[in-house]
Amino acid sequence: xxxxxxxxxxxxxxxxxxxxxxxxxxxxxxxxxxxxxxxxxxxxxxxxxxxxxxxxxxxxxxxxxxxxxxxxxxxxxxxxxxxxxxxxxxxxxxxxxxxxxxxxxxxxxxxxxx
Amino acid sequence: xxxxxxxxxxxxxxxxxxxxxxxxxxxxxxxxxxxxxxxxxxxxxxxxxxxxxxxxxxxxxxxxxxxxxxxxxxxxxxxxxxxxxxxxxxxxxxxxxxxxxxxxxxxxxxxx
Numbered sequence: 310x311x312x313x314x315x316x317x318x319x320x321x322x323x324x325x326x327x328x329x330x331x332x333x334x335x336x337x338x339x340x341x342x343x344x345x346x347x348x349x350x351x352x353x354x355x356x357x358x359x360x361x362x363x364x365x366x367x368x369x370x371x372x373x374x375x376x377x378x379x380x381x382x383x384x385x386x387x388x389x390x391x392x393x394x395x396x397x398x399x400x401x402x403x404x405x406x407x408x409x410x411x412x413x414x415x416x417x418x419x420x421x422x423x
Numbered sequence: 424x425x426x427x428x429x430x431x432x433x434x435x436x437x438x439x440x441x442x443x444x445x446x447x448x449x450x451x452x453x454x455x456x457x458x459x460x461x462x463x464x465x466x467x468x469x470x471x472x473x474x475x476x477x478x479x480x481x482x483x484x485x486x487x488x489x490x491x492x493x494x495x496x497x498x499x500x501x502x503x504x505x506x507x508x509x510x511x512x513x514x515x516x517x518x519x520x521x522x523x524x525x526x527x528x529x530x531x532x533x534x535x
Contacts, residue, residue: 313465351527352466352511399465409454409473410515410523414465 312336315400315415322422328387330418332400339405341383342412343367343375346397358383359405390422426450427514429526436502437534444497444510444529452514455495457486460509460528492517502533 316331334341340359344352344367354367356375364375372394376384383402387394397419401412427448436442446455454473458466470479472488472495479486483506485498495514499506512526 318463349527352513352525354523401465409456409471410513411456411468411471412458412466412513412523414458414467417463417465419463 313400313402313413313415315398315418317418318416320418320420322390322420324391324422326390326422328390328420330385330387330398330400330420332383332385332415333381334383334400334402334413335381336402336404336413337380338402338413339380340403341377342401342403343373343383343385344399344401345369346399346417352399355385387420390420392422394420395422396420426524427512427526429510429512429529431529432527433530433532435532435534438504439501442499442502442531444512444531445494446496446512446514446526447494448514448524449493450514450524451492451517453492453517455488455492455512455514457495457497458511458513460511462508466509466511502531504533504535507531507533 313334342357343355346352353369355373358364358377361380374386397417399417400415403412430445456471457469460466470486475490475492477488483500487496510529516522
């Protein structure tokens with residue numbers, strides 16, 4: 310069964326802390342994405358990556374960075390967490406360009422910043 | 424401005440009733456997906472439509488892609504409590520770099 314696994318389902322952090330959210334996929338997909346999901350705003354794209362060591366900004370990259378050292382792993386980093394980064398974070402992967410855009414999501418990481 | 428408008432945003436109906444959720448845009452999409460998300464979980468892909476006018480059925484769920492590939496609908500017949508969840512549409516823009524845009528979602532509650 311194909312899977313996208315996010316390391317932490319629930320996290321509580323304090324303002325100013327550095328936060329790492331890890332995502333691993335076992336489908337050998339080239340493309341990986343980080344979204345955040347907030348009520349009334351839907352899913353918003355933070356960063357994405359089409360290949361190892363490659364990253365592109367999404368619609369709301371401010372306050373975030375990413376790392377893709379291996380094909381199967383895509384990490385989201387909050388250098389200095391703030392309360393407005395409290396959200397549900399979703400990692401997803403998809404096959405390479407030319408596909409129909411279908412995404413395979415992880416179960417999500419609910420982050421609360423106090 | 425939301426590129427993909429979903430309606431209604433909230434829907435609460437009794438078990439056994441029928442319902443339709445709409446996804447509309449002024450943009451053309453090369454494909455459109457529908458996802459269902461349960462509380463505390465990530466979205467799960469239900470269907471992808473790629474051809475204008477295409478209709479796909481998944482048991483009691485019927486998905487339609489508009490002829491101009493700007494809109495889509497999801498119709499559920501004889502809703503069951505297990506259909507409760509957040510339904511998301513997402514379209515792959517046909518112009519420029521491949522970009523997937525999401526609707527805001529429809530939160531569906533089926534009451535027993």
